[in-house]
Amino acid sequence: MEAERVLVIGVGRIGAVTAVGLAHLLHDVTGVDTNAGRVEELQAGRLREAEPGLRAALQSALRLRALRFAPGAAPGGFDFAFLCVDTPPLPGGEPDLRQLFAAAEYAARTLRPGGTVVTRSTVPPGTGDRLEAALRAAGRGDLGVVHVPEFLREGRAWEDFREPDRIVVGARDRVRCERVARLFAGISAPVYRCDRVTAELAKYAANAFLATTVSFANEMADLAARLGADPEVLFETLRADRRIGREAYLGPGLGFGGHCLPKDTAALEYVAAARGLTLHQLQATIRVNRERVGQAAAWLDEALGGLEGRTIAVLGLAFKPGTDDLRESRALALAEALALHGAEVRGYDPLVREAPGICCPGTLPAALEGADALVVAHRADWVRALDPCEAAALMARQLVYDAPGGIDHRAWAAAGFVTNRCLREPVAAADGSER
Ligand SMILES: NC(=O)c1ccc[n+]([C@@H]2O[C@H](COP(=O)([O-])OP(=O)(O)OC[C@H]3O[C@@H](n4cnc5c(N)ncnc54)[C@H](O)[C@@H]3O)[C@@H](O)[C@H]2O)c1
Structure with missing residues (x-):
């Protein structure tokens, strides 16, 4: 399997597991976050949350230099950018997507031509279309957006990354869908390849x-x-x-x-x-x-x-x-x-x-x-x-x-x-x- 250069944007609870997990799948992973304290902690191998097995996995990935955390990343060097930022609710229930769009803007600056933005945050159906439109408007129509919802349970995050019930990959084109699915090769779980809206809805439907x-x-x-x-x-x-x-x-x-x-x-x-x-x-x-x-x-x-x-x-x-x-x-x-x-x-x-x-x-x-x-x-x-x-x-x-x-x-x-x-x-x- 080919090692890909992956940027994880937002290394909170979900981003940290994603970054550590992809590094253990032998990809070359960089995690960035606007929270400097969080970046420093993770780079030092410290993990605040109670997640059995995750700290040891973090430390071994850092030792092997498959993973690093930094306040920012060099432009143009990444094949994939995983967006793992929060999508908190506004008072009427509508998800606030401002952090997501800011992270996509950052991805646009750091991805190589033809690279892929992977949304891992939970996003309302149709968000991928909006992100692609924003990327086009920013002059990065060459990038594509793929949705891979995260289904892990807190407290069992590391176990669930390695042994998920399923992996859902939602994309507009088959080639990109396959490329993203291949990132998870090494995990033995059924992979559902589908259109993006179905993948976006799959997460909400599961939680509902x-x-x-x-x-x-x-x-x-x-x-x-x-x-x-x-x-x-x-x-x-x-x-x-x-x-x-x-x-x-x-x-x-x-x-x-x-x-x-x-x-x-x-x-x-x-x-x-x-x-x-x-x-x-x-x-x-x-x-x-x-x-x-x-x-x-x-x-x-x-x-x-x-x-x-x-x-x-x-x-x-x-x-x-x-x-x-x-x-x-x-x-x-x-x-x-x-x-x-x-x-x-x-x-x-x-x-x-x-x-x-x-x-x-x-x-x-x-x-x-x-x-x-x-x-x-x-x-x-x-x-x-x-x-x-x-x-x-x-x-x-x-x-x-x-x-x-x-x-x-x-x-x-x-x-x-x-x-x-x-x-x-x-x-x-x-x-x-x-x-
Ligand atoms: N917590 C869970 O169990 C869980 C499970 C599945 C899916 N999700 C979804 O994953 C997403 C993230 O949830 P979380 O619990 O990890 O949130 P979190 O608040 O723990 O982490 C988000 C991180 O993103 C960082 N961030 C925000 N804007 C940024 C930017 N522009 N650039 C770089 N970093 C930025 C924040 O500093 C923070 O560290 C949400 O959409 C959530 O619904 C969460």
Whole structure:
């Protein structure tokens, strides 16, 4: 396989993985970013985010000189420029593409004649056409734009780069499409070659579907609670169905957060509305999600007889377990709502040292000390390992709101806790023992 000269523009969470991954696929990679501190850190082999395996891979690529990070790149030397900048939402849900167009302008200055701009950022369908028009207007009609959406999961970014479920390459011409697909030779995954709009829509459709399963699960969990049904068993039975799948996002919680699902569902709704189409299913998904935090706050308010002056400990602060990313975290949204009603909120998360607007005392016991209630926001081993008797001894009151089903409610009830789950009688086995 031929080594290509690749420029990665924007080496944040996605760009860093892309740069390291392409270097490990034996390409000659340069990463640039407008954030000088980030460039310096990566060039020194340091990685802030909690991504298993990525730091070691970064360091080995730097050692082999397959990868370097710099504030800028020499003009004219690159075959491919990957755009990995952010596409954040504007207030109406429309993605803000200013960083993307600035990065494309930079690509136009650094690509060799006939080179290819690869959009890796999540972009609304039709963006590739707009970028090509902008490049033409800038006198670089020789360049082409190919979209290769990124589907990786935060916290498993390196694993997902090396073993993705699929690679989607969307281009206007076959030759360019093949050239970009060849960059990923060495990864064993199905490659879907398609037109650019299909590739652009593929990412939004995947995230809309994932978000929909989250909202569906939350509604089913609410119904299970009303009926006294066991949500654990309920979701296990759903995931056991091969048409649904073991890794489906089926489980209760505070709703979907993070950098992608909220902004991408809003963007898709915007994209459809701009073409006169209402996506009713997607709108319901977003609405159900929006209500989760308020429901949790209302439960705590009622259970505590008001939130004013109460101390509440929140366990799990990142937008999901296994990552340090706080962007659009539902746990932080709940903390903010509780604080707005006069509660003092403390937080603990093993991967997060500090979080905006919330006191993080640094240890689990310190977060629980004197608390009137506990909110479990993450389903994680460290939460499951928490001893309810030790928690009861530390806390002022024994009250727990467990959003994801992260604790053994029977054990916590036995330790004197009131929880948000209604507990059924255990099933008696044929031999008379309890199950
Ligand atoms: N985070 C995820 O899990 C994930 C997954 C799939 C897709 N995406 C998509 O990838 C894109 C990037 O997301 P992210 O989480 O990596 O964002 P990020 O904010 O972590 O990284 C973006 C980086 O781009 C840099 N940048 C901005 N403008 C620049 C410019 N003109 N030139 C050079 N650098 C510039 C910023 O300084 C920053 O370091 C978004 O469109 C996002 O939707 C993210």
